[in-house]
Amino acid sequence: MAEEVNFICTACPQGCALTVLMENGEVLGVTGNSCKKGLDYANAETSDPRRMVATTVKIRNGFHPLLPVYTERPVPKPMIPQVLAEIRKVELEAPVVMKTVVLENVLGTGINVLASRSMPAKK
């Protein structure tokens, strides 16, 4: 039996309302999307939903006490709490340059965690 699943595409800020026709976990068709990104999103969202994760880590002797960091690619949605817990363990020393890898291959996902900005040392 085919069934319809409705969700909103988060591939870009437009937020298209997608209708996905599914049968036995297979995507039969997608409507409501305005571009190809929507198709990819619908396929990913129904098989392996992923999200970008952005948070902060402690940084010693920095201009600010925290350094914002982000995953270079979206990580599997169910793993977000564990990914956050791993990132929380990181503690750095200023200065740090933007896009420095602060955590390599987080939880074996093959995805690195990067510094969102440069952080100069405290003056």
Next chain:
Amino acid sequence: MLAKQIYDVVIVGSGPGGVAAAIEAKKAGADDVLIIERDTELGGILLQCIHNGFGLELLKEDLPGPGYAQHFIEEMLSLHVEVLLNTMVMDITPQRHLFLSSKEHGYVEIEARSIVLAMGCRERTRAQIRIPGYRPNGIYTAGTAQRWVNVEGYMPGKEVVILGSGDIGMIMARRLTFEGAHVERVLEIQSYLSGLSRNLVQCLQDYDIPLQLNHTIKRILGKNRVEAIEAVQVDEKWNFVPGTEEIIPCDTLLLSVGLIPENELSRKAGVKLDPITSGPYVDETFQTNVPGIFAAGNVVHVYDLVDWVSEAGFSAGKSAAKYAIALRNAEARYTPLVAGKNVRYVVPHKLDKSTLEAEDVRLQMRVTRPIEQPVWVEVHDGENLITRKAERYVRPGEMVTVVLKTKNYADVAKASKLTIDINPR
């Protein structure tokens, strides 16, 4: 000290609009560009927006706010834009004089051939939506909480209710969840979401945070610290629906109830504001009603994409440079006349060089003290004498005249200024 007293373009605010304006002003040929920021570093509110989603349109890259800011700041600095941090612009006049205050420089007046207003916007507060009740600790705007959690390292509380479904409120719902707080729910007085749909999905639905439309807060409970709020349903006219009240225990209430362009300075400069946007009326070059004063970004109207703020900044910066260059060229027609040795003042104060091409120009002046011996009244360009006139004596009570002749035009045209000295013969 500041490098200059007169700048081609001065930009107020270093968020995405201001930084983009500075970049494009330089690229369009403005020489001296100054950007003024009241905070301790460049970047504006983007620095606290650590979530992703910035730059998808302009950079084709999914960047967090601080990364997006840094990308353009680095480009701006490579173009040698002068930066002034920790500095508040206190006043701007319609003649484009700016009054600045900072710990380092004190109170300073500078002049700009053109100005780009890029002050951004600020959040609506509790006072602007009039929630009755005590004024306990624990009520913050979503942006304030964002600054604490993402930059300064403080948590606003543990049990959170968010009023308003603006983007910052939804993003903070997820952010506080990441940091171990419990977000009880988001209330929205309107019958529809006020932020982006994608944020409903990836900030609320992903973390099972309920959104209640057609709901608001009737009152806040707690005297020293927020203890609970009373939520209530509203009808289509926003009247409370009796019997729908619900007490929700919490220690923190975040408000995400809209942004207002920050235009106190614009008003002082005589800039007319649109009552609907609360921002300046602008033309397609982003010029306000005051000639030479431009505005870009959230100070004009509130955007939902930073990429579009940068684009508006580029346009405003380009227009501001064009205006400044035209003004600089107009100024170049004139040569200032400067009172030199023993001269108190000279009238006229400046000379349109092209006039001298067609006719003689008479300069009149008074001396600082009597010189009771023969003197020369000398007009020079700093190095070469252009003309001189002999007088038997000079006295402050008796006006002195010297005439620039059309034959002096070639010499005067080359001079950046003319100085008049009176020396003994």
